[in-house]
Amino acid sequence: MPESNHSHYEVIIIGAGSIGTPAAFFLALNGIKTLVIDRAASPGQESNKRAIGGIRATHSDPAKIRLGLRSIEIFSTWKDTYGDDIEWYPGGYVFVAYREREEKILKELLVKQHSFGLNIHWLDKKQLLEVVPDLNPNNLIGGTYSPEDGSASPMLAVHAFYRHARRLGAEFHFNETVQKFTLKNGEIQAVHTDHATYTADIVINAAGGHARQIGELAGLDLPVFPDSHEAAITEPVTRFLNPMIVDIRPAPGSSNFYFYQHLTGQIVFCITPSPNIWGTDTEETSQFLPMVSRRMIEVMPRLKHIRVRRTWRGLYPMTPDGFPIIGYAQNPRNFLLAVGMCGQGFMLGPGVGELLARLVLNETEPDDEVILQILSPQRQFAGQEMLK
Structure with a gap:
């Protein structure tokens, strides 16, 4: 030009x-x-x-809740409206609680989320294991479940x-x-x-x-300010997991992590580093996979037999x-x-x-x-x- x-x-x-x-x-x-x-x-x-690829409306403020609800409506109806398969899958989200601290946080958030009409509920241990049978039952208190959230291919x-x-x-x-x-x-x-x-x-x-x-x-x-986050994907396996699993417990090197099974069978996962890794570096690290693997297997022991195919790193443009x-x-x-x-x-x-x-x-x-x-x-x- x-x-x-x-x-x-x-x-x-x-x-x-x-x-x-x-x-x-x-x-x-x-x-x-x-x-x-x-x-x-x-x-x-x-x-x-x-x-x-995770998509949820279960946030904690009216702005992102409203934007999230509308985005889900667009994603979930896209194929019927425009004909493109974007791999939308309404698997839902589960935020797990293995300690009283996380139980308190999640239950307090429920009050606000219900005030905005979100379809999210607290499930006790027995109810949650019916939704996600492969969760580690030891010390599991319960968690929140929002069945209308989901995922698609970015x-x-x-x-x-x-x-x-x-x-x-x-x-x-x-x-x-x-x-x-x-x-x-x-x-x-x-x-x-x-x-x-x-x-x-x-x-x-x-x-x-x-x-x-x-x-x-x-x-x-x-x-x-860009903050570097790492993610990974496994080999495809037969579906056994519907919702995105989110564990908000802080641990050395991370503040939370989350994973789900994509429509095509792979487990996709990510971790939130703590402290933040500021900058634009998108090179993978050797610390990520051992750290996140330990956390994931603790929450879902079944994952220990699945092979990881690829890791990568991206930027979260953060505001204060x-x-x-x-x-x-x-x-x-x-x-x-x-x-x-x-x-x-x-x-x-x-x-x-x-x-x-x-x-x-x-x-x-x-x-x-x-x-x-x-x-x-x-x-x-x-x-x-x-x-x-």
């Missing part, structure tokens, strides 16, 4: 991942002339392809959004890096890449782990309070932020994409205002989201 090329779009999205690609789909669905710019060769090549999903966005007229420019903004009169007047210059009415920052650098081009210091940042910047005022998803970009992506389209169209709904107030770029970053 020659440097002299100069095109105008109603919206330019920076980032073709878990947020930017659904946003392009919903914008194109509403007839908005949209361009997506990504430095990678195809959609979903950064954090999206490193996500393990890569199949992002490519489905991409194909339909293109069909509806959205443009995607890959292998292209945003280098500079022209700022004038409190707005982004032009977006300069290593290939061309573009103008737009609105620019959306959906750059995931690189969102802070994109913010700096507009003179913003976004509190989004564990909540995403969604909304317009004060300056530049046409800079729309959808950043800091804290590792939940895939599960929140469809709901966020739809919300961004309503923001662009200036057609927000009452529920949107609640979400936008909680996730406002101008908020005070205090407190911690309990199930981040």
Whole structure:
């Protein structure tokens, strides 16, 4: 593409991942002339392809609960509506409690979750073992179970959004890096890449782990800091596990871990490091597999016989309070932020994409205002989201 090329779009999205690609789909669905710019060769090549695929609405705040519920609705009906198999599987989520501390945390969260109408309930030991017979029964107190949560393939999903966005007229420019903004009169007047210059009415920052650098081009210091998390996948085995299992007990080197059996039979698992591993390093480590294996086998002894096929490492774009940042910047005022998803970009992506389209169209709904107030770029970053 020659440097002299100069095109105008109603919206330019920076980032073709878990947020930017659904946003392009919903914008194109509403007839908005949209361009997506990504430095990678195809959609979903950064954090999206490193996500393990869990999708839940069982959060602890109304913003992510509402976005999660809408995302589940979109994921679960996608195949019937658009024809693409994205490997949606409604296996549910189970948060286990082996100690009184976790029992207390989970039961307190239930009160808030029930107030938002979530289908999640406390199961005692006997009831939980009926749902997940292979849990280690020793010291098991019980856990929460949300049967309407599930999983899907991040890569199949992002490519489905991409194909339909293109069909509806959205443009995607890959292998292209945003280098500079022209700022004038409190707005982004032009977006300069290593290939061309573009103008737009609105620019959306959906750059995931690189969102802070994109913010700096507009003179913003976004509190989004990449944190490295490792994950792995096993050989496929006959299905024996339905829900995602989450253990929130802290242990040396980790604050929690989670695993589930994918629709195709593999066990996929991940751990949350403690302390955080800040930075953009995506090289696997030798510490991850021994650490997570011990924890997983303790909770589900049956797993000790399954062979691990591959490990990898991805970035969780974290914010100080564990909540995403969604909304317009004060300056530049046409800079729309959808950043800091804290590792939940895939599960929140469809709901966020739809919300961004309503923001662009200036057609927000009452529920949107609640979400936008909680996730406002101008908020005070205090407190911690309990199930981040």
